[in-house]
Structure formats: C-alpha cells, structure tokens
Amino acid sequence: MTVDSVTIALVGSGGAGAMTAGQMLLDAAANVGWYGLMSRSTGPQIRGGEAAALVRLSPTPVHGPGDRFDIIIAFDWQNVERFAAELPLSEKSVIITDPSQGEVPAVLAASGAKQVELPIKELAGRIPGGRVNMVGLGAVAAIVGLPRAGIDAVIQKALGKKGDAAIQASNAGIDAGSKEAAGWNLGLELAAPNKEGATRWNISGNEAAGLGALKGGVKFCAAYPITPATEILEWLAPNLAKTGGKLVQAEDELASIAMCLGASFSGVPSITATAGPGLSLMTECIGLGVASETPVVIVDVQRGGPSTGIPTKSEQSDLNIAVYGLHGDAPHLVVGPTSIGDCLFTTQWAVHLAEALQTPAIVLSDQAMGQSRAIVDKPADAPHKANRLLATDLGGEGKYKRYADTESGVSPAAIPGMPGGEHTADGLEHAENALPSSQASDHQKQLDKRLRKLTSHDYGDAWADIEGEGEIAVVTWGSATGPSREAVRRLEAAGTKARLVAIRLISPVQPAKLAAALDGVSKVLVVEQTHGAQFHKFLRGHYDLPGKVSVFSRPGPLPIRAREVHETLLSLI
Amino acid sequence: MDTHLTDDVVGPLPGDYKSDVKPIWCPGCGDYSVLAGITRAMANMGLERHDTVVVSGIGCSSRIPAYTSVYGYHTVHGRSLAVASGVKLARPELNVLIFGGDGDGFSIGGNHFLHACRRNVDMTYIVMDNQVYGMTKGQASPTTEADWCESKLTPEGPGVNPIQPVALALACGANFVARGFSNNPNEVARLIVEGVKHPGFSVIHILSPCVTFRPEQRGWKSTVHPYGREPTDDPNEAMRAVLEDDGFGLGIFLAGNRRPFQPGSTATHSIAQIEEGFAV
Ligand SMILES: Cc1ncc(C[n+]2csc(CCOP(=O)(O)OP(=O)(O)O)c2C)c(N)n1
Ligand code: SF4
Numbered sequence: 001m002t003v004d005s006v007t008i009a010l011v012g013s014g015g016a017g018a019m020t021a022g023q024m025l026l027d028a029a030a031n032v033g034w035y036g037l038m039s040r041s042t043g044p045q046i047r048g049g050e051a052a053a054l055v056r057l058s059p060t061p062v063h064g065p066g067d068r069f070d071i072i073i074a075f076d077w078q079n080v081e082r083f084a085a086e087l088p089l090s091e092k093s094v095i096i097t098d099p100s101q102g103e104v105p106a107v108l109a110a111s112g113a114k115q116v117e118l119p120i121k122e123l124a125g126r127i128p129g130g131r132v133n134m135v136g137l138g139a140v141a142a143i144v145g146l147p148r149a150g151i152d153a154v155i156q157k158a159l160g161k162k163g164d165a166a167i168q169a170s171n172a173g174i175d176a177g178s179k180e181a182a183g184w185n186l187g188l189e190l191a192a193p194n195k196e197g198a199t200r201w202n203i204s205g206n207e208a209a210g211l212g213a214l215k216g217g218v219k220f221c222a223a224y225p226i227t228p229a230t231e232i233l234e235w236l237a238p239n240l241a242k243t244g245g246k247l248v249q250a251e252d253e254l255a256s257i258a259m260c261l262g263a264s265f266s267g268v269p270s271i272t273a274t275a276g277p278g279l280s281l282m283t284e285c286i287g288l289g290v291a292s293e294t295p296v297v298i299v300d301v302q303r304g305g306p307s308t309g310i311p312t313k314s315e316q317s318d319l320n321i322a323v324y325g326l327h328g329d330a331p332h333l334v335v336g337p338t339s340i341g342d343c344l345f346t347t348q349w350a351v352h353l354a355e356a357l358q359t360p361a362i363v364l365s366d367q368a369m370g371q372s373r374a375i376v377d378k379p380a381d382a383p384h385k386a387n388r389l390l391a392t393d394l395g396g397e398g399k400y401k402r403y404a405d406t407e408s409g410v411s412p413a414a415i416p417g418m419p420g421g422e423h424t425a426d427g428l429e430h431a432e433n434a435l436p437s438s439q440a441s442d443h444q445k446q447l448d449k450r451l452r453k454l455t456s457h458d459y460g461d462a463w464a465d466i467e468g469e470g471e472i473a474v475v476t477w478g479s480a481t482g483p484s485r486e487a488v489r490r491l492e493a494a495g496t497k498a499r500l501v502a503i504r505l506i507s508p509v510q511p512a513k514l515a516a517a518l519d520g521v522s523k524v525l526v527v528e529q530t531h532g533a534q535f536h537k538f539l540r541g542h543y544d545l546p547g548k549v550s551v552f553s554r555p556g557p558l559p560i561r562a563r564e565v566h567e568t569l570l571s572l573i
Numbered sequence: 574m575d576t577h578l579t580d581d582v583v584g585p586l587p588g589d590y591k592s593d594v595k596p597i598w599c600p601g602c603g604d605y606s607v608l609a610g611i612t613r614a615m616a617n618m619g620l621e622r623h624d625t626v627v628v629s630g631i632g633c634s635s636r637i638p639a640y641t642s643v644y645g646y647h648t649v650h651g652r653s654l655a656v657a658s659g660v661k662l663a664r665p666e667l668n669v670l671i672f673g674g675d676g677d678g679f680s681i682g683g684n685h686f687l688h689a690c691r692r693n694v695d696m697t698y699i700v701m702d703n704q705v706y707g708m709t710k711g712q713a714s715p716t717t718e719a720d721w722c723e724s725k726l727t728p729e730g731p732g733v734n735p736i737q738p739v740a741l742a743l744a745c746g747a748n749f750v751a752r753g754f755s756n757n758p759n760e761v762a763r764l765i766v767e768g769v770k771h772p773g774f775s776v777i778h779i780l781s782p783c784v785t786f787r788p789e790q791r792g793w794k795s796t797v798h799p800y801g802r803e804p805t806d807d808p809n810e811a812m813r814a815v816l817e818d819d820g821f822g823l824g825i826f827l828a829g830n831r832r833p834f835q836p837g838s839t840a841t842h843s844i845a846q847i848e849e850g851f852a853v
Binding site: 027031199200201203207214215222244245248251252255259261263264265266270285287292375415417418420426428435436 | 592627644652658663664667687688838848853
C-alpha cells in the first residue's frame with residue numbers, strides 16, 4: 001500500500017545537519033518526479049541550537065504543511081521541547097530515534113506514536129568521515145521508497161567539489177541507514193511519482209520574489225538585511241548584476257526606501273525587501289512615493305510581531321500597517337502572493353502595477369512562503385513589465401505639468417534627461433504644475449486623482465485566485481491559501497461543494513468582483529494567521545460579505561493546517 | 574584653483590537656472606544669496622538643465638529645488654542624501670546636487686550624512702547652516718550653542734555641545750569639504766563649482782543667517798574670515814586645520830583623492846538563463 005503524501009521532520013541541534021538532509025531529501029524527491037515543500041523551524045540562535053527541516057512530499061503539488069508528521073527522525077533531542085508544538089503527531093506517526101541519544105521526550109511520546117530505534121550515531125561512527133544526517137537520510141529514503149538514483153544525483157551535485165572521499169562517506173551513510181530501515185515496513189511508501197507534464201522548479205518564496213522583480217524589469221535595489229527577507233536581497237545581489245542592474249546595501253531601511261525612490265525618480269524601476277520593523281521605518285517615505293507619484297515596490301516578508309516579535313516564524317499581522325500605515329489619505333497598492341510559486345507572479349505584477357500607476361506597491365509575503373522551498377510546476381510566463389507612461393509632448397518651456405489631472409489619473413512622467421520636462425517632484429501638496437500648493441482645490445484635485453488612478457485601473461482576473469463552486473466559501477489570502485485550498489478540496493472530495501477565494505489584490509479593494517465571486521454563497525469562512533483577525537476586519541470594513549460569516553484566525557508561529565480549516569468547515573455545514 | 578566667474582562668456586546665464594517661483598523666505602534670509610550662488614555655479618559649469626537633479630529634504634533651505642529650473646525632488650525631512658544617492662547610483666551620468674539645512678542634515682538625517690561621507694557617491698551636498706530650525710519657528714539645531722535660550726522648547730538652552738559640520742564630514746571620510754558664507758554668492762558659486770568638479774562626495778558647509786530667529790547672525794559678516802590655507806588632499810592635515818579654526822574660516826579644507834563609489838553593471842545573462850538555475 002502506498003500513501004499520497006508523507007510529512008517528515010528531521011530534527012537535530014546545529015551541526016547535526018538536519019537542514020542539509022532535509023534539503024537533499026527534497027531535491028532527491030524532485031529528481032525522481034515528486035512534488036514537495038520544505039519549511040524550517042529554528043530557534044533564535046545564530047548558529048547551532050535546535051533546528052528542524054520539515055518536509056512534505058507527494059506525487060501531486062503540495063500546498064501547505066501536512067496535518068501531522070508521519071515520520072520524525074531525531075539526530076538528537078536537544079531543546080526539542082521548544083518547538084514540540086510545531087510537530088503534531090498521532091498514533092499513526094513514527095518516531096525514529098537513536099537509543100544513544102536517550103529517551104523520546106515525553107511531549108512527543110505522549111502522542112502514542114510508534115517508536116523505532118536506529119543506532120544513527122553508531123552507524124555513522126563506523127564510516128570514515130561518516131555523518132549522522134546521511135544515515136538519517138538513507139533511513140527516510142528507504143521508508144518512503146525514494147529511488148536511489150534520485151539521491152545519487154543530489155550527492156554528486158552537493159559534494160562533487162569536495163571529492164570522492166566525501167561522496168563515498170555520504171553514500172556509505174545513506175546505505176547504512178536505508179539497510180536498517182528496509183525491513184521496517186511502516187506503510188509509508190509514497191505513491192509513484194508522475195514525471196509527466198511541465199518542467200518543475202525547485203524554488204523558495206524569497207527567490208521567487210527576487211525573480212519576479214527581475215522579470216518585471218527592476219534594475220535597482222537598495223537593501224538592509226532583516227529576517228526573513230534577507231534571502232530576497234541576497235538572491236538579487238548577484239542576479240541584478242548579471243542583468244545589468246544594481247543592488248546597494250543601505251545604512252538602514254529609511255535609506256533603502258529613499259534610495260529606491262531616488263532611482264525610480266530617475267526612471268529606473270526599483271525594489272526593496274524588508275520585514276515588519278523595516279516596513280514601519282519605511283512608511284514615511286512610502287507616503288512620499290504616493291504624494292510625489294514615484295513608483296517603488298516593497299516586499300514585506302512578514303514575521304511574528306509586534307516589535308521584533310518572533311523573527312524566524314510566520315504570521316500575517318502586517319496587514320494593517322501595509323494597508324493603513326501611511327499618514328494622510330495615501331492610496332497605494334497592496335498585494336499578497338498566494339503560494340511560494342506565486343511570489344514570482346505577484347512580485348512581477350507589483351512591479352508592473354507600481355510603474356503603470358506611478359505609486360508604491362507593497363507585496364505582503366511571509367516567512368512561511370519566503371523561507372520555504374517547494375517543488376512546483378514551472379510558473380507560466382506573465383506579460384507584466386515595468387512600463388511607465390512617459391511624457392511625449394512636453395509643451396515647451398515651463399509648460400509641462402507633472403501632475404496633470406488626467407482622466408485616468410495617471411499623468412505622463414518626465415524623467416531626468418528629458419529636455420523640457422524639468423520639474424520638482426514633491427511630497428508637499430502641489431498643483432498640476434508640480435509647484436507646492438496649500439490650496440483646498442489643489443489638494444482635493446490631487447487626492448482625487450491619486451485615488452482615481454488606482455480605482456479606475458482594470459486589474460483583470462489576477463485580483464484573486466478563485467476555485468470551486470457551492471454555497472460555502474473560504475475567503476483567505478497569502479500563505480493561509482495553501483491549507484485553505486487543501487481543506488476545500490477535501491470537502492469536495494467528500495461530496496460537499498465549496499469555493500475558495502484567495503484575494504491577491506488587497507488594496508485597492510474590488511467590491512464588485514468579490515460580490516460576483518461570492519454570488520449565491522450562504523456561508524463564508526475567513527482564514528488568516530493573525531491574533532486580531534485583521535483580514536476579517538479589513539473585509540468587513542470594505543466589502544459586503546454574504547450570509548453567515550465565521551473566522552478561523554490564529555497568530556503564529558504555529559502554521560495553519562488543512563485539517564484545522566477542514567474541521568472548521570465541517571462544523572459550519 | 575580659481576574658477577573663472579564672469580558674465581561676459583557666451584553660455585547659459587544664472588537666470589536660466591532660476592524658476593519663476595517666488596521664494597517663501599523671509600526678507601533678508603541668507604538662503605537667497607545661496608540660491609544666487611547655486612545658479613551662478615550651474616551657469617558657470619554650463620550644466621544641462623535636463624541632466625541635472627537637485628534633491629532636498631524639508632526646511633526653509635530645502636525649498637531651493639522649486640526655485641531652480643532643473644529636475645528636482647523635494648523629499649521628506651532628513652532623507653535627501655539617501656534619495657540623491659539612489660538617483661546618482663541608478664543614473665551615474667546625471668549631475669546630482671543636494672540642498673538642505675543643519676537640522677535636516679545633521680539631526681534627523683545624521684545617519685545618512687555619516688554614510689554618505691563614507692560611501693563617497695559623486696554628488697555635492699550644500700548645507701545651509703543657520704544654527705536653528707527655521708521652518709518650525711526657531712528651535713535649537715545640532716549646530717546651536719549649548720547656552721542659546723531663545724527657543725520655547727529649550728528655554729534653558731539645549732545644554733549640549735553643538736557639532737562642527739566640517740570636522741564631522743572629515744571624520745566620516747568626505748572627499749571634498751569646504752565652507753562658505755551666503756553673503757558672498759560668487760565665492761559660494763566657486764566652492765560649488767569646485768565641489769561638483771571634484772570626483773566623489775563633496776560637502777559644502779555654508780553659513781546662511783536666519784534673520785528671523787537668529788537676527789544676531791547678521792553679525793557674521795564681520796565674524797567670518799578666510800581660513801587662509803591652500804586645500805590639502807590629506808584628511809589628517811585638513812582635520813588639524815579645522816580644529817584650529819574657530820568655525821568661521823572660509824575656504825576649501827580638503828580635496829581628497831578617494832575613489833567614488835559607483836557599482837558597475839554590464840548585463841552578462843538573460844533572465845531565461847538565470848531561471849534555468851531553478852529547473853529540477
Ligand atoms: C519627520 C519630520 N519631523 C519633523 C518635521 C518638522 N520639520 C520641518 S523642517 C524642520 C527643521 C528644519 O530645520 P533645518 O533643517 O535646519 O532647516 P531650516 O528651516 O533652518 O533651513 C522640522 C523639524 C518634519 N517635516 N518631518
Ligand atoms: S525662518 Fe529663517 S531660515 Fe527660514 S526663511 Fe526665515 S530667515 Fe530664512
């Protein structure tokens with residue numbers, strides 16, 4: 001018998017190589033044609049300390065974490081209590097443990113999970129240069145039925161440079177682990193992979209966001225590191241250079257966003273990436289982008305807040321600051337990717353929208369998407385590119401109106417280098433000719449125009465991901481989409497029709513479109529990862545939701561699981 | 574080092590760089606003469622208006638972009654140097670000048686000043702120092718004397734030592750540091766021309782009286798004096814001279830030879846090639 005999905009935690013304190021083994025497992029699964037997702041759970045330590053690679057594999061695309069772990073393999077149990085709550089188990093789960101590392105911690109043993117002993121340390125010790133993580137990898141590979149060829153390719157790629165001895169040691173470790181596990185018959189063999197179909201990618205959400213920026217036409221990035229956004233910047237640094245762009249490390253987030261505005265003012269599409277505390281620092285300058293109509297994209301990879309909160313774990317609680325955090329009436333774009341792969345599309349779209357509408361766009365990613373790696377079908381090419389409306393008729397000396405009150409609200413831009421377009425872009429309220437003005441009529445006119453350009457734009461179908469039909473609907477966003485999608489599909493598989501509406505365009509709101517998407521719905525479940533139900537309140541503030549509305553809202557760091565959403569849906573029927 | 578500044582050469586005139594917007598400044602404000610110096614400098618160099626960008630923060634002095642006829646960006650309080658760095662790094666071919674006050678530059682924007690000096694992007698920063706916050710009606714700035722008791726916010730005086738902008742710039746690694754006095758627009762213009770021509774980040778500290786909140790600054794006319802030495806390219810020597818000076822010496826302290834920061838970028842890959850790296 002085979003299973004459709006298997007969820008594995010590789011646990012060990014720093015140095016045990018749990019992350020490396022998890023990464024290799026995912027890569028090997030990808031090689032043989034499975035889909036997968038790997039997220040990480042680490043403590044606040046810089047190096048070492050507790051760490052777990054959380055891997056889910058399946059023959060079909062994986063949308064979110066599994067309901068519970070089928071396999072936990074621990075290289076040691078150090079500090080595992082600190083994140084035991086993130087490792088849900090049941091009697092059906094299997095705990096693989098090394099007797100030399102002591103008893104299975106009570107919090108895990110209490111689940112009633114089956115325990116299997118594997119002398120990991122001893123087996124590794126017998127191999128010159130042997131490592132525990134390779135023994136573990138071998139055991140897991142045997143349990144799930146991962147063909148050896150898939151692992152060989154990974155070892156070759158990862159260790160090729162280190163020479164034959166390293167490769168041999170790894171192979172010996174894997175062999176030792178798989179030999180022991182071969183006879184266990186745990187019933188966790190994964191259904192055969194389906195290698196047909198599209199090219200697959202192995203990508204993290206943060207890398208996907210970086211790639212989306214490149215594909216959108218970004219040529220400038222100013223950066224200040226912050227977990228969990230740093231990988232976007234690290235990915236962009238070499239890749240922007242390869243495409244003729246530039247990344248500059250700024251002194252802080254105030255400088256990052258300000259530099260981006262300067263580059264953008266000069267006509268070069270720009271991006272920066274940050275997390276909650278950095279977004280707070282940037283808000284004044286984002287307002288400047290709104291007022292001066294300077295496009296810029298800010299990717300906020302959300303983490304647990306407030307303040308410095310839980311930097312290594314996920315949450316969706318920057319929604320309020322992203323939408324409402326600017327001072328004054330400052331309409332701007334807020335979009336949220338709905339999956340790891342979608343970080344590409346949504347960031348690319350954000351670059352396009354920001355440039356087309358000459359305004360800042362905030363992309364709300366989060367740690368769960370940003371720092372997780374998935375095997376996905378190669379995302380389809382999207383047409384969205386930076387394409388700023390440039391002024392062609394500058395009207396002669398002193399006649400150019402930078403902030404002309406056009407019908408669409410978008411004013412043709414002049415950028416440095418264009419003779420006759422000289423003007424001063426301003427954060428102060430201004431008249432159409434860009435000169436500062438404190439007159440009520442100019443303020444009203446410019447406020448109207450800045451709002452109109454956003455509300456009158458046709459965002460097409462990309463505003464949301466919509467699936468299914470029926471009278472019950474889940475409305476969600478961001479990384480809560482994956483588990484919600486899975487829950488809706490389970491409901492459908494059991495015969496109850498349901499809809500999923502995952503809103504990608506958070507702001508400006510699309511009341512007519514959501515009304516159409518929810519036409520005929522009598523029950524709505526809002527799913528989000530916040531304590532204060534920010535998304536629910538946001539929806540309530542801007543939309544008429546039909547029928548009975550319920551909320552599943554929980555803060556981080558525990559990820560939302562499909563089972564929880566499914567159970568909530570069942571309780572509503 | 575003398576720059577030829579006469580009106581009889583054929584070419585653009587200072588007036589060509591002025592907009593027709595009337596400044597909001599108080600009559601007698603030192604910033605009028607700085608503006609005159611700026612437009613003279615631009616005319617002297619014959620800068621193409623469309624290739625020139627002036628960036629400012631917020632404050633009386635930061636209003637200057639609207640009064641010029643080149644491209645401008647009037648940003649938020651304290652961030653002008655960062656915005657300007659973005660302009661110049663993204664488009665190195667543009668001439669970039671930054672205008673602002675002592676509060677904008679050394680208080681709220683202090684961190685950016687420090688890093689602009691050490692980063693050394695090729696642009697010119699003109700700080701109009703009136704040792705007060707003019708625009709918010711007369712509070713102490715980072716360059717105000719510790720015992721200045723005229724502000725309602727600090728009726729006993731700020732009680733902390735003022736910073737010395739020129740020494741700060743030198744300590745942070747600025748590549749060109751000079752001081753001028755607004756009363757002499759030709760000299761201001763000369764310093765700006767030298768600063769713009771000098772590769773790297775140039776700081777031009779200009780004493781510019783606020784006649785409204787610090788009327789006694791009119792007396793600077795008799796306080797200022799030539800600093801009296803030739804410019805050096807040695808930051809240590811410049812620092813020694815600055816520390817000996819009383820803060821009113823005018824001239825070029827340092828014309829250093831650090832290489833400007835300008836990350837290069839020629840495309841070597843297509844995006845399709847980069848994408849290939851993700852394929853399983
Ligand atoms: C974030 C922020 N804080 C405070 C202000 C208010 N503010 C405007 S100008 C200014 C001080 C300006 O002083 P200075 O830079 O010395 O310029 P001056 O007006 O003297 O030329 C202040 C505090 C602001 N605009 N933004
Ligand atoms: S308040 Fe002072 S600095 Fe501002 S315009 Fe008046 S004199 Fe000039």
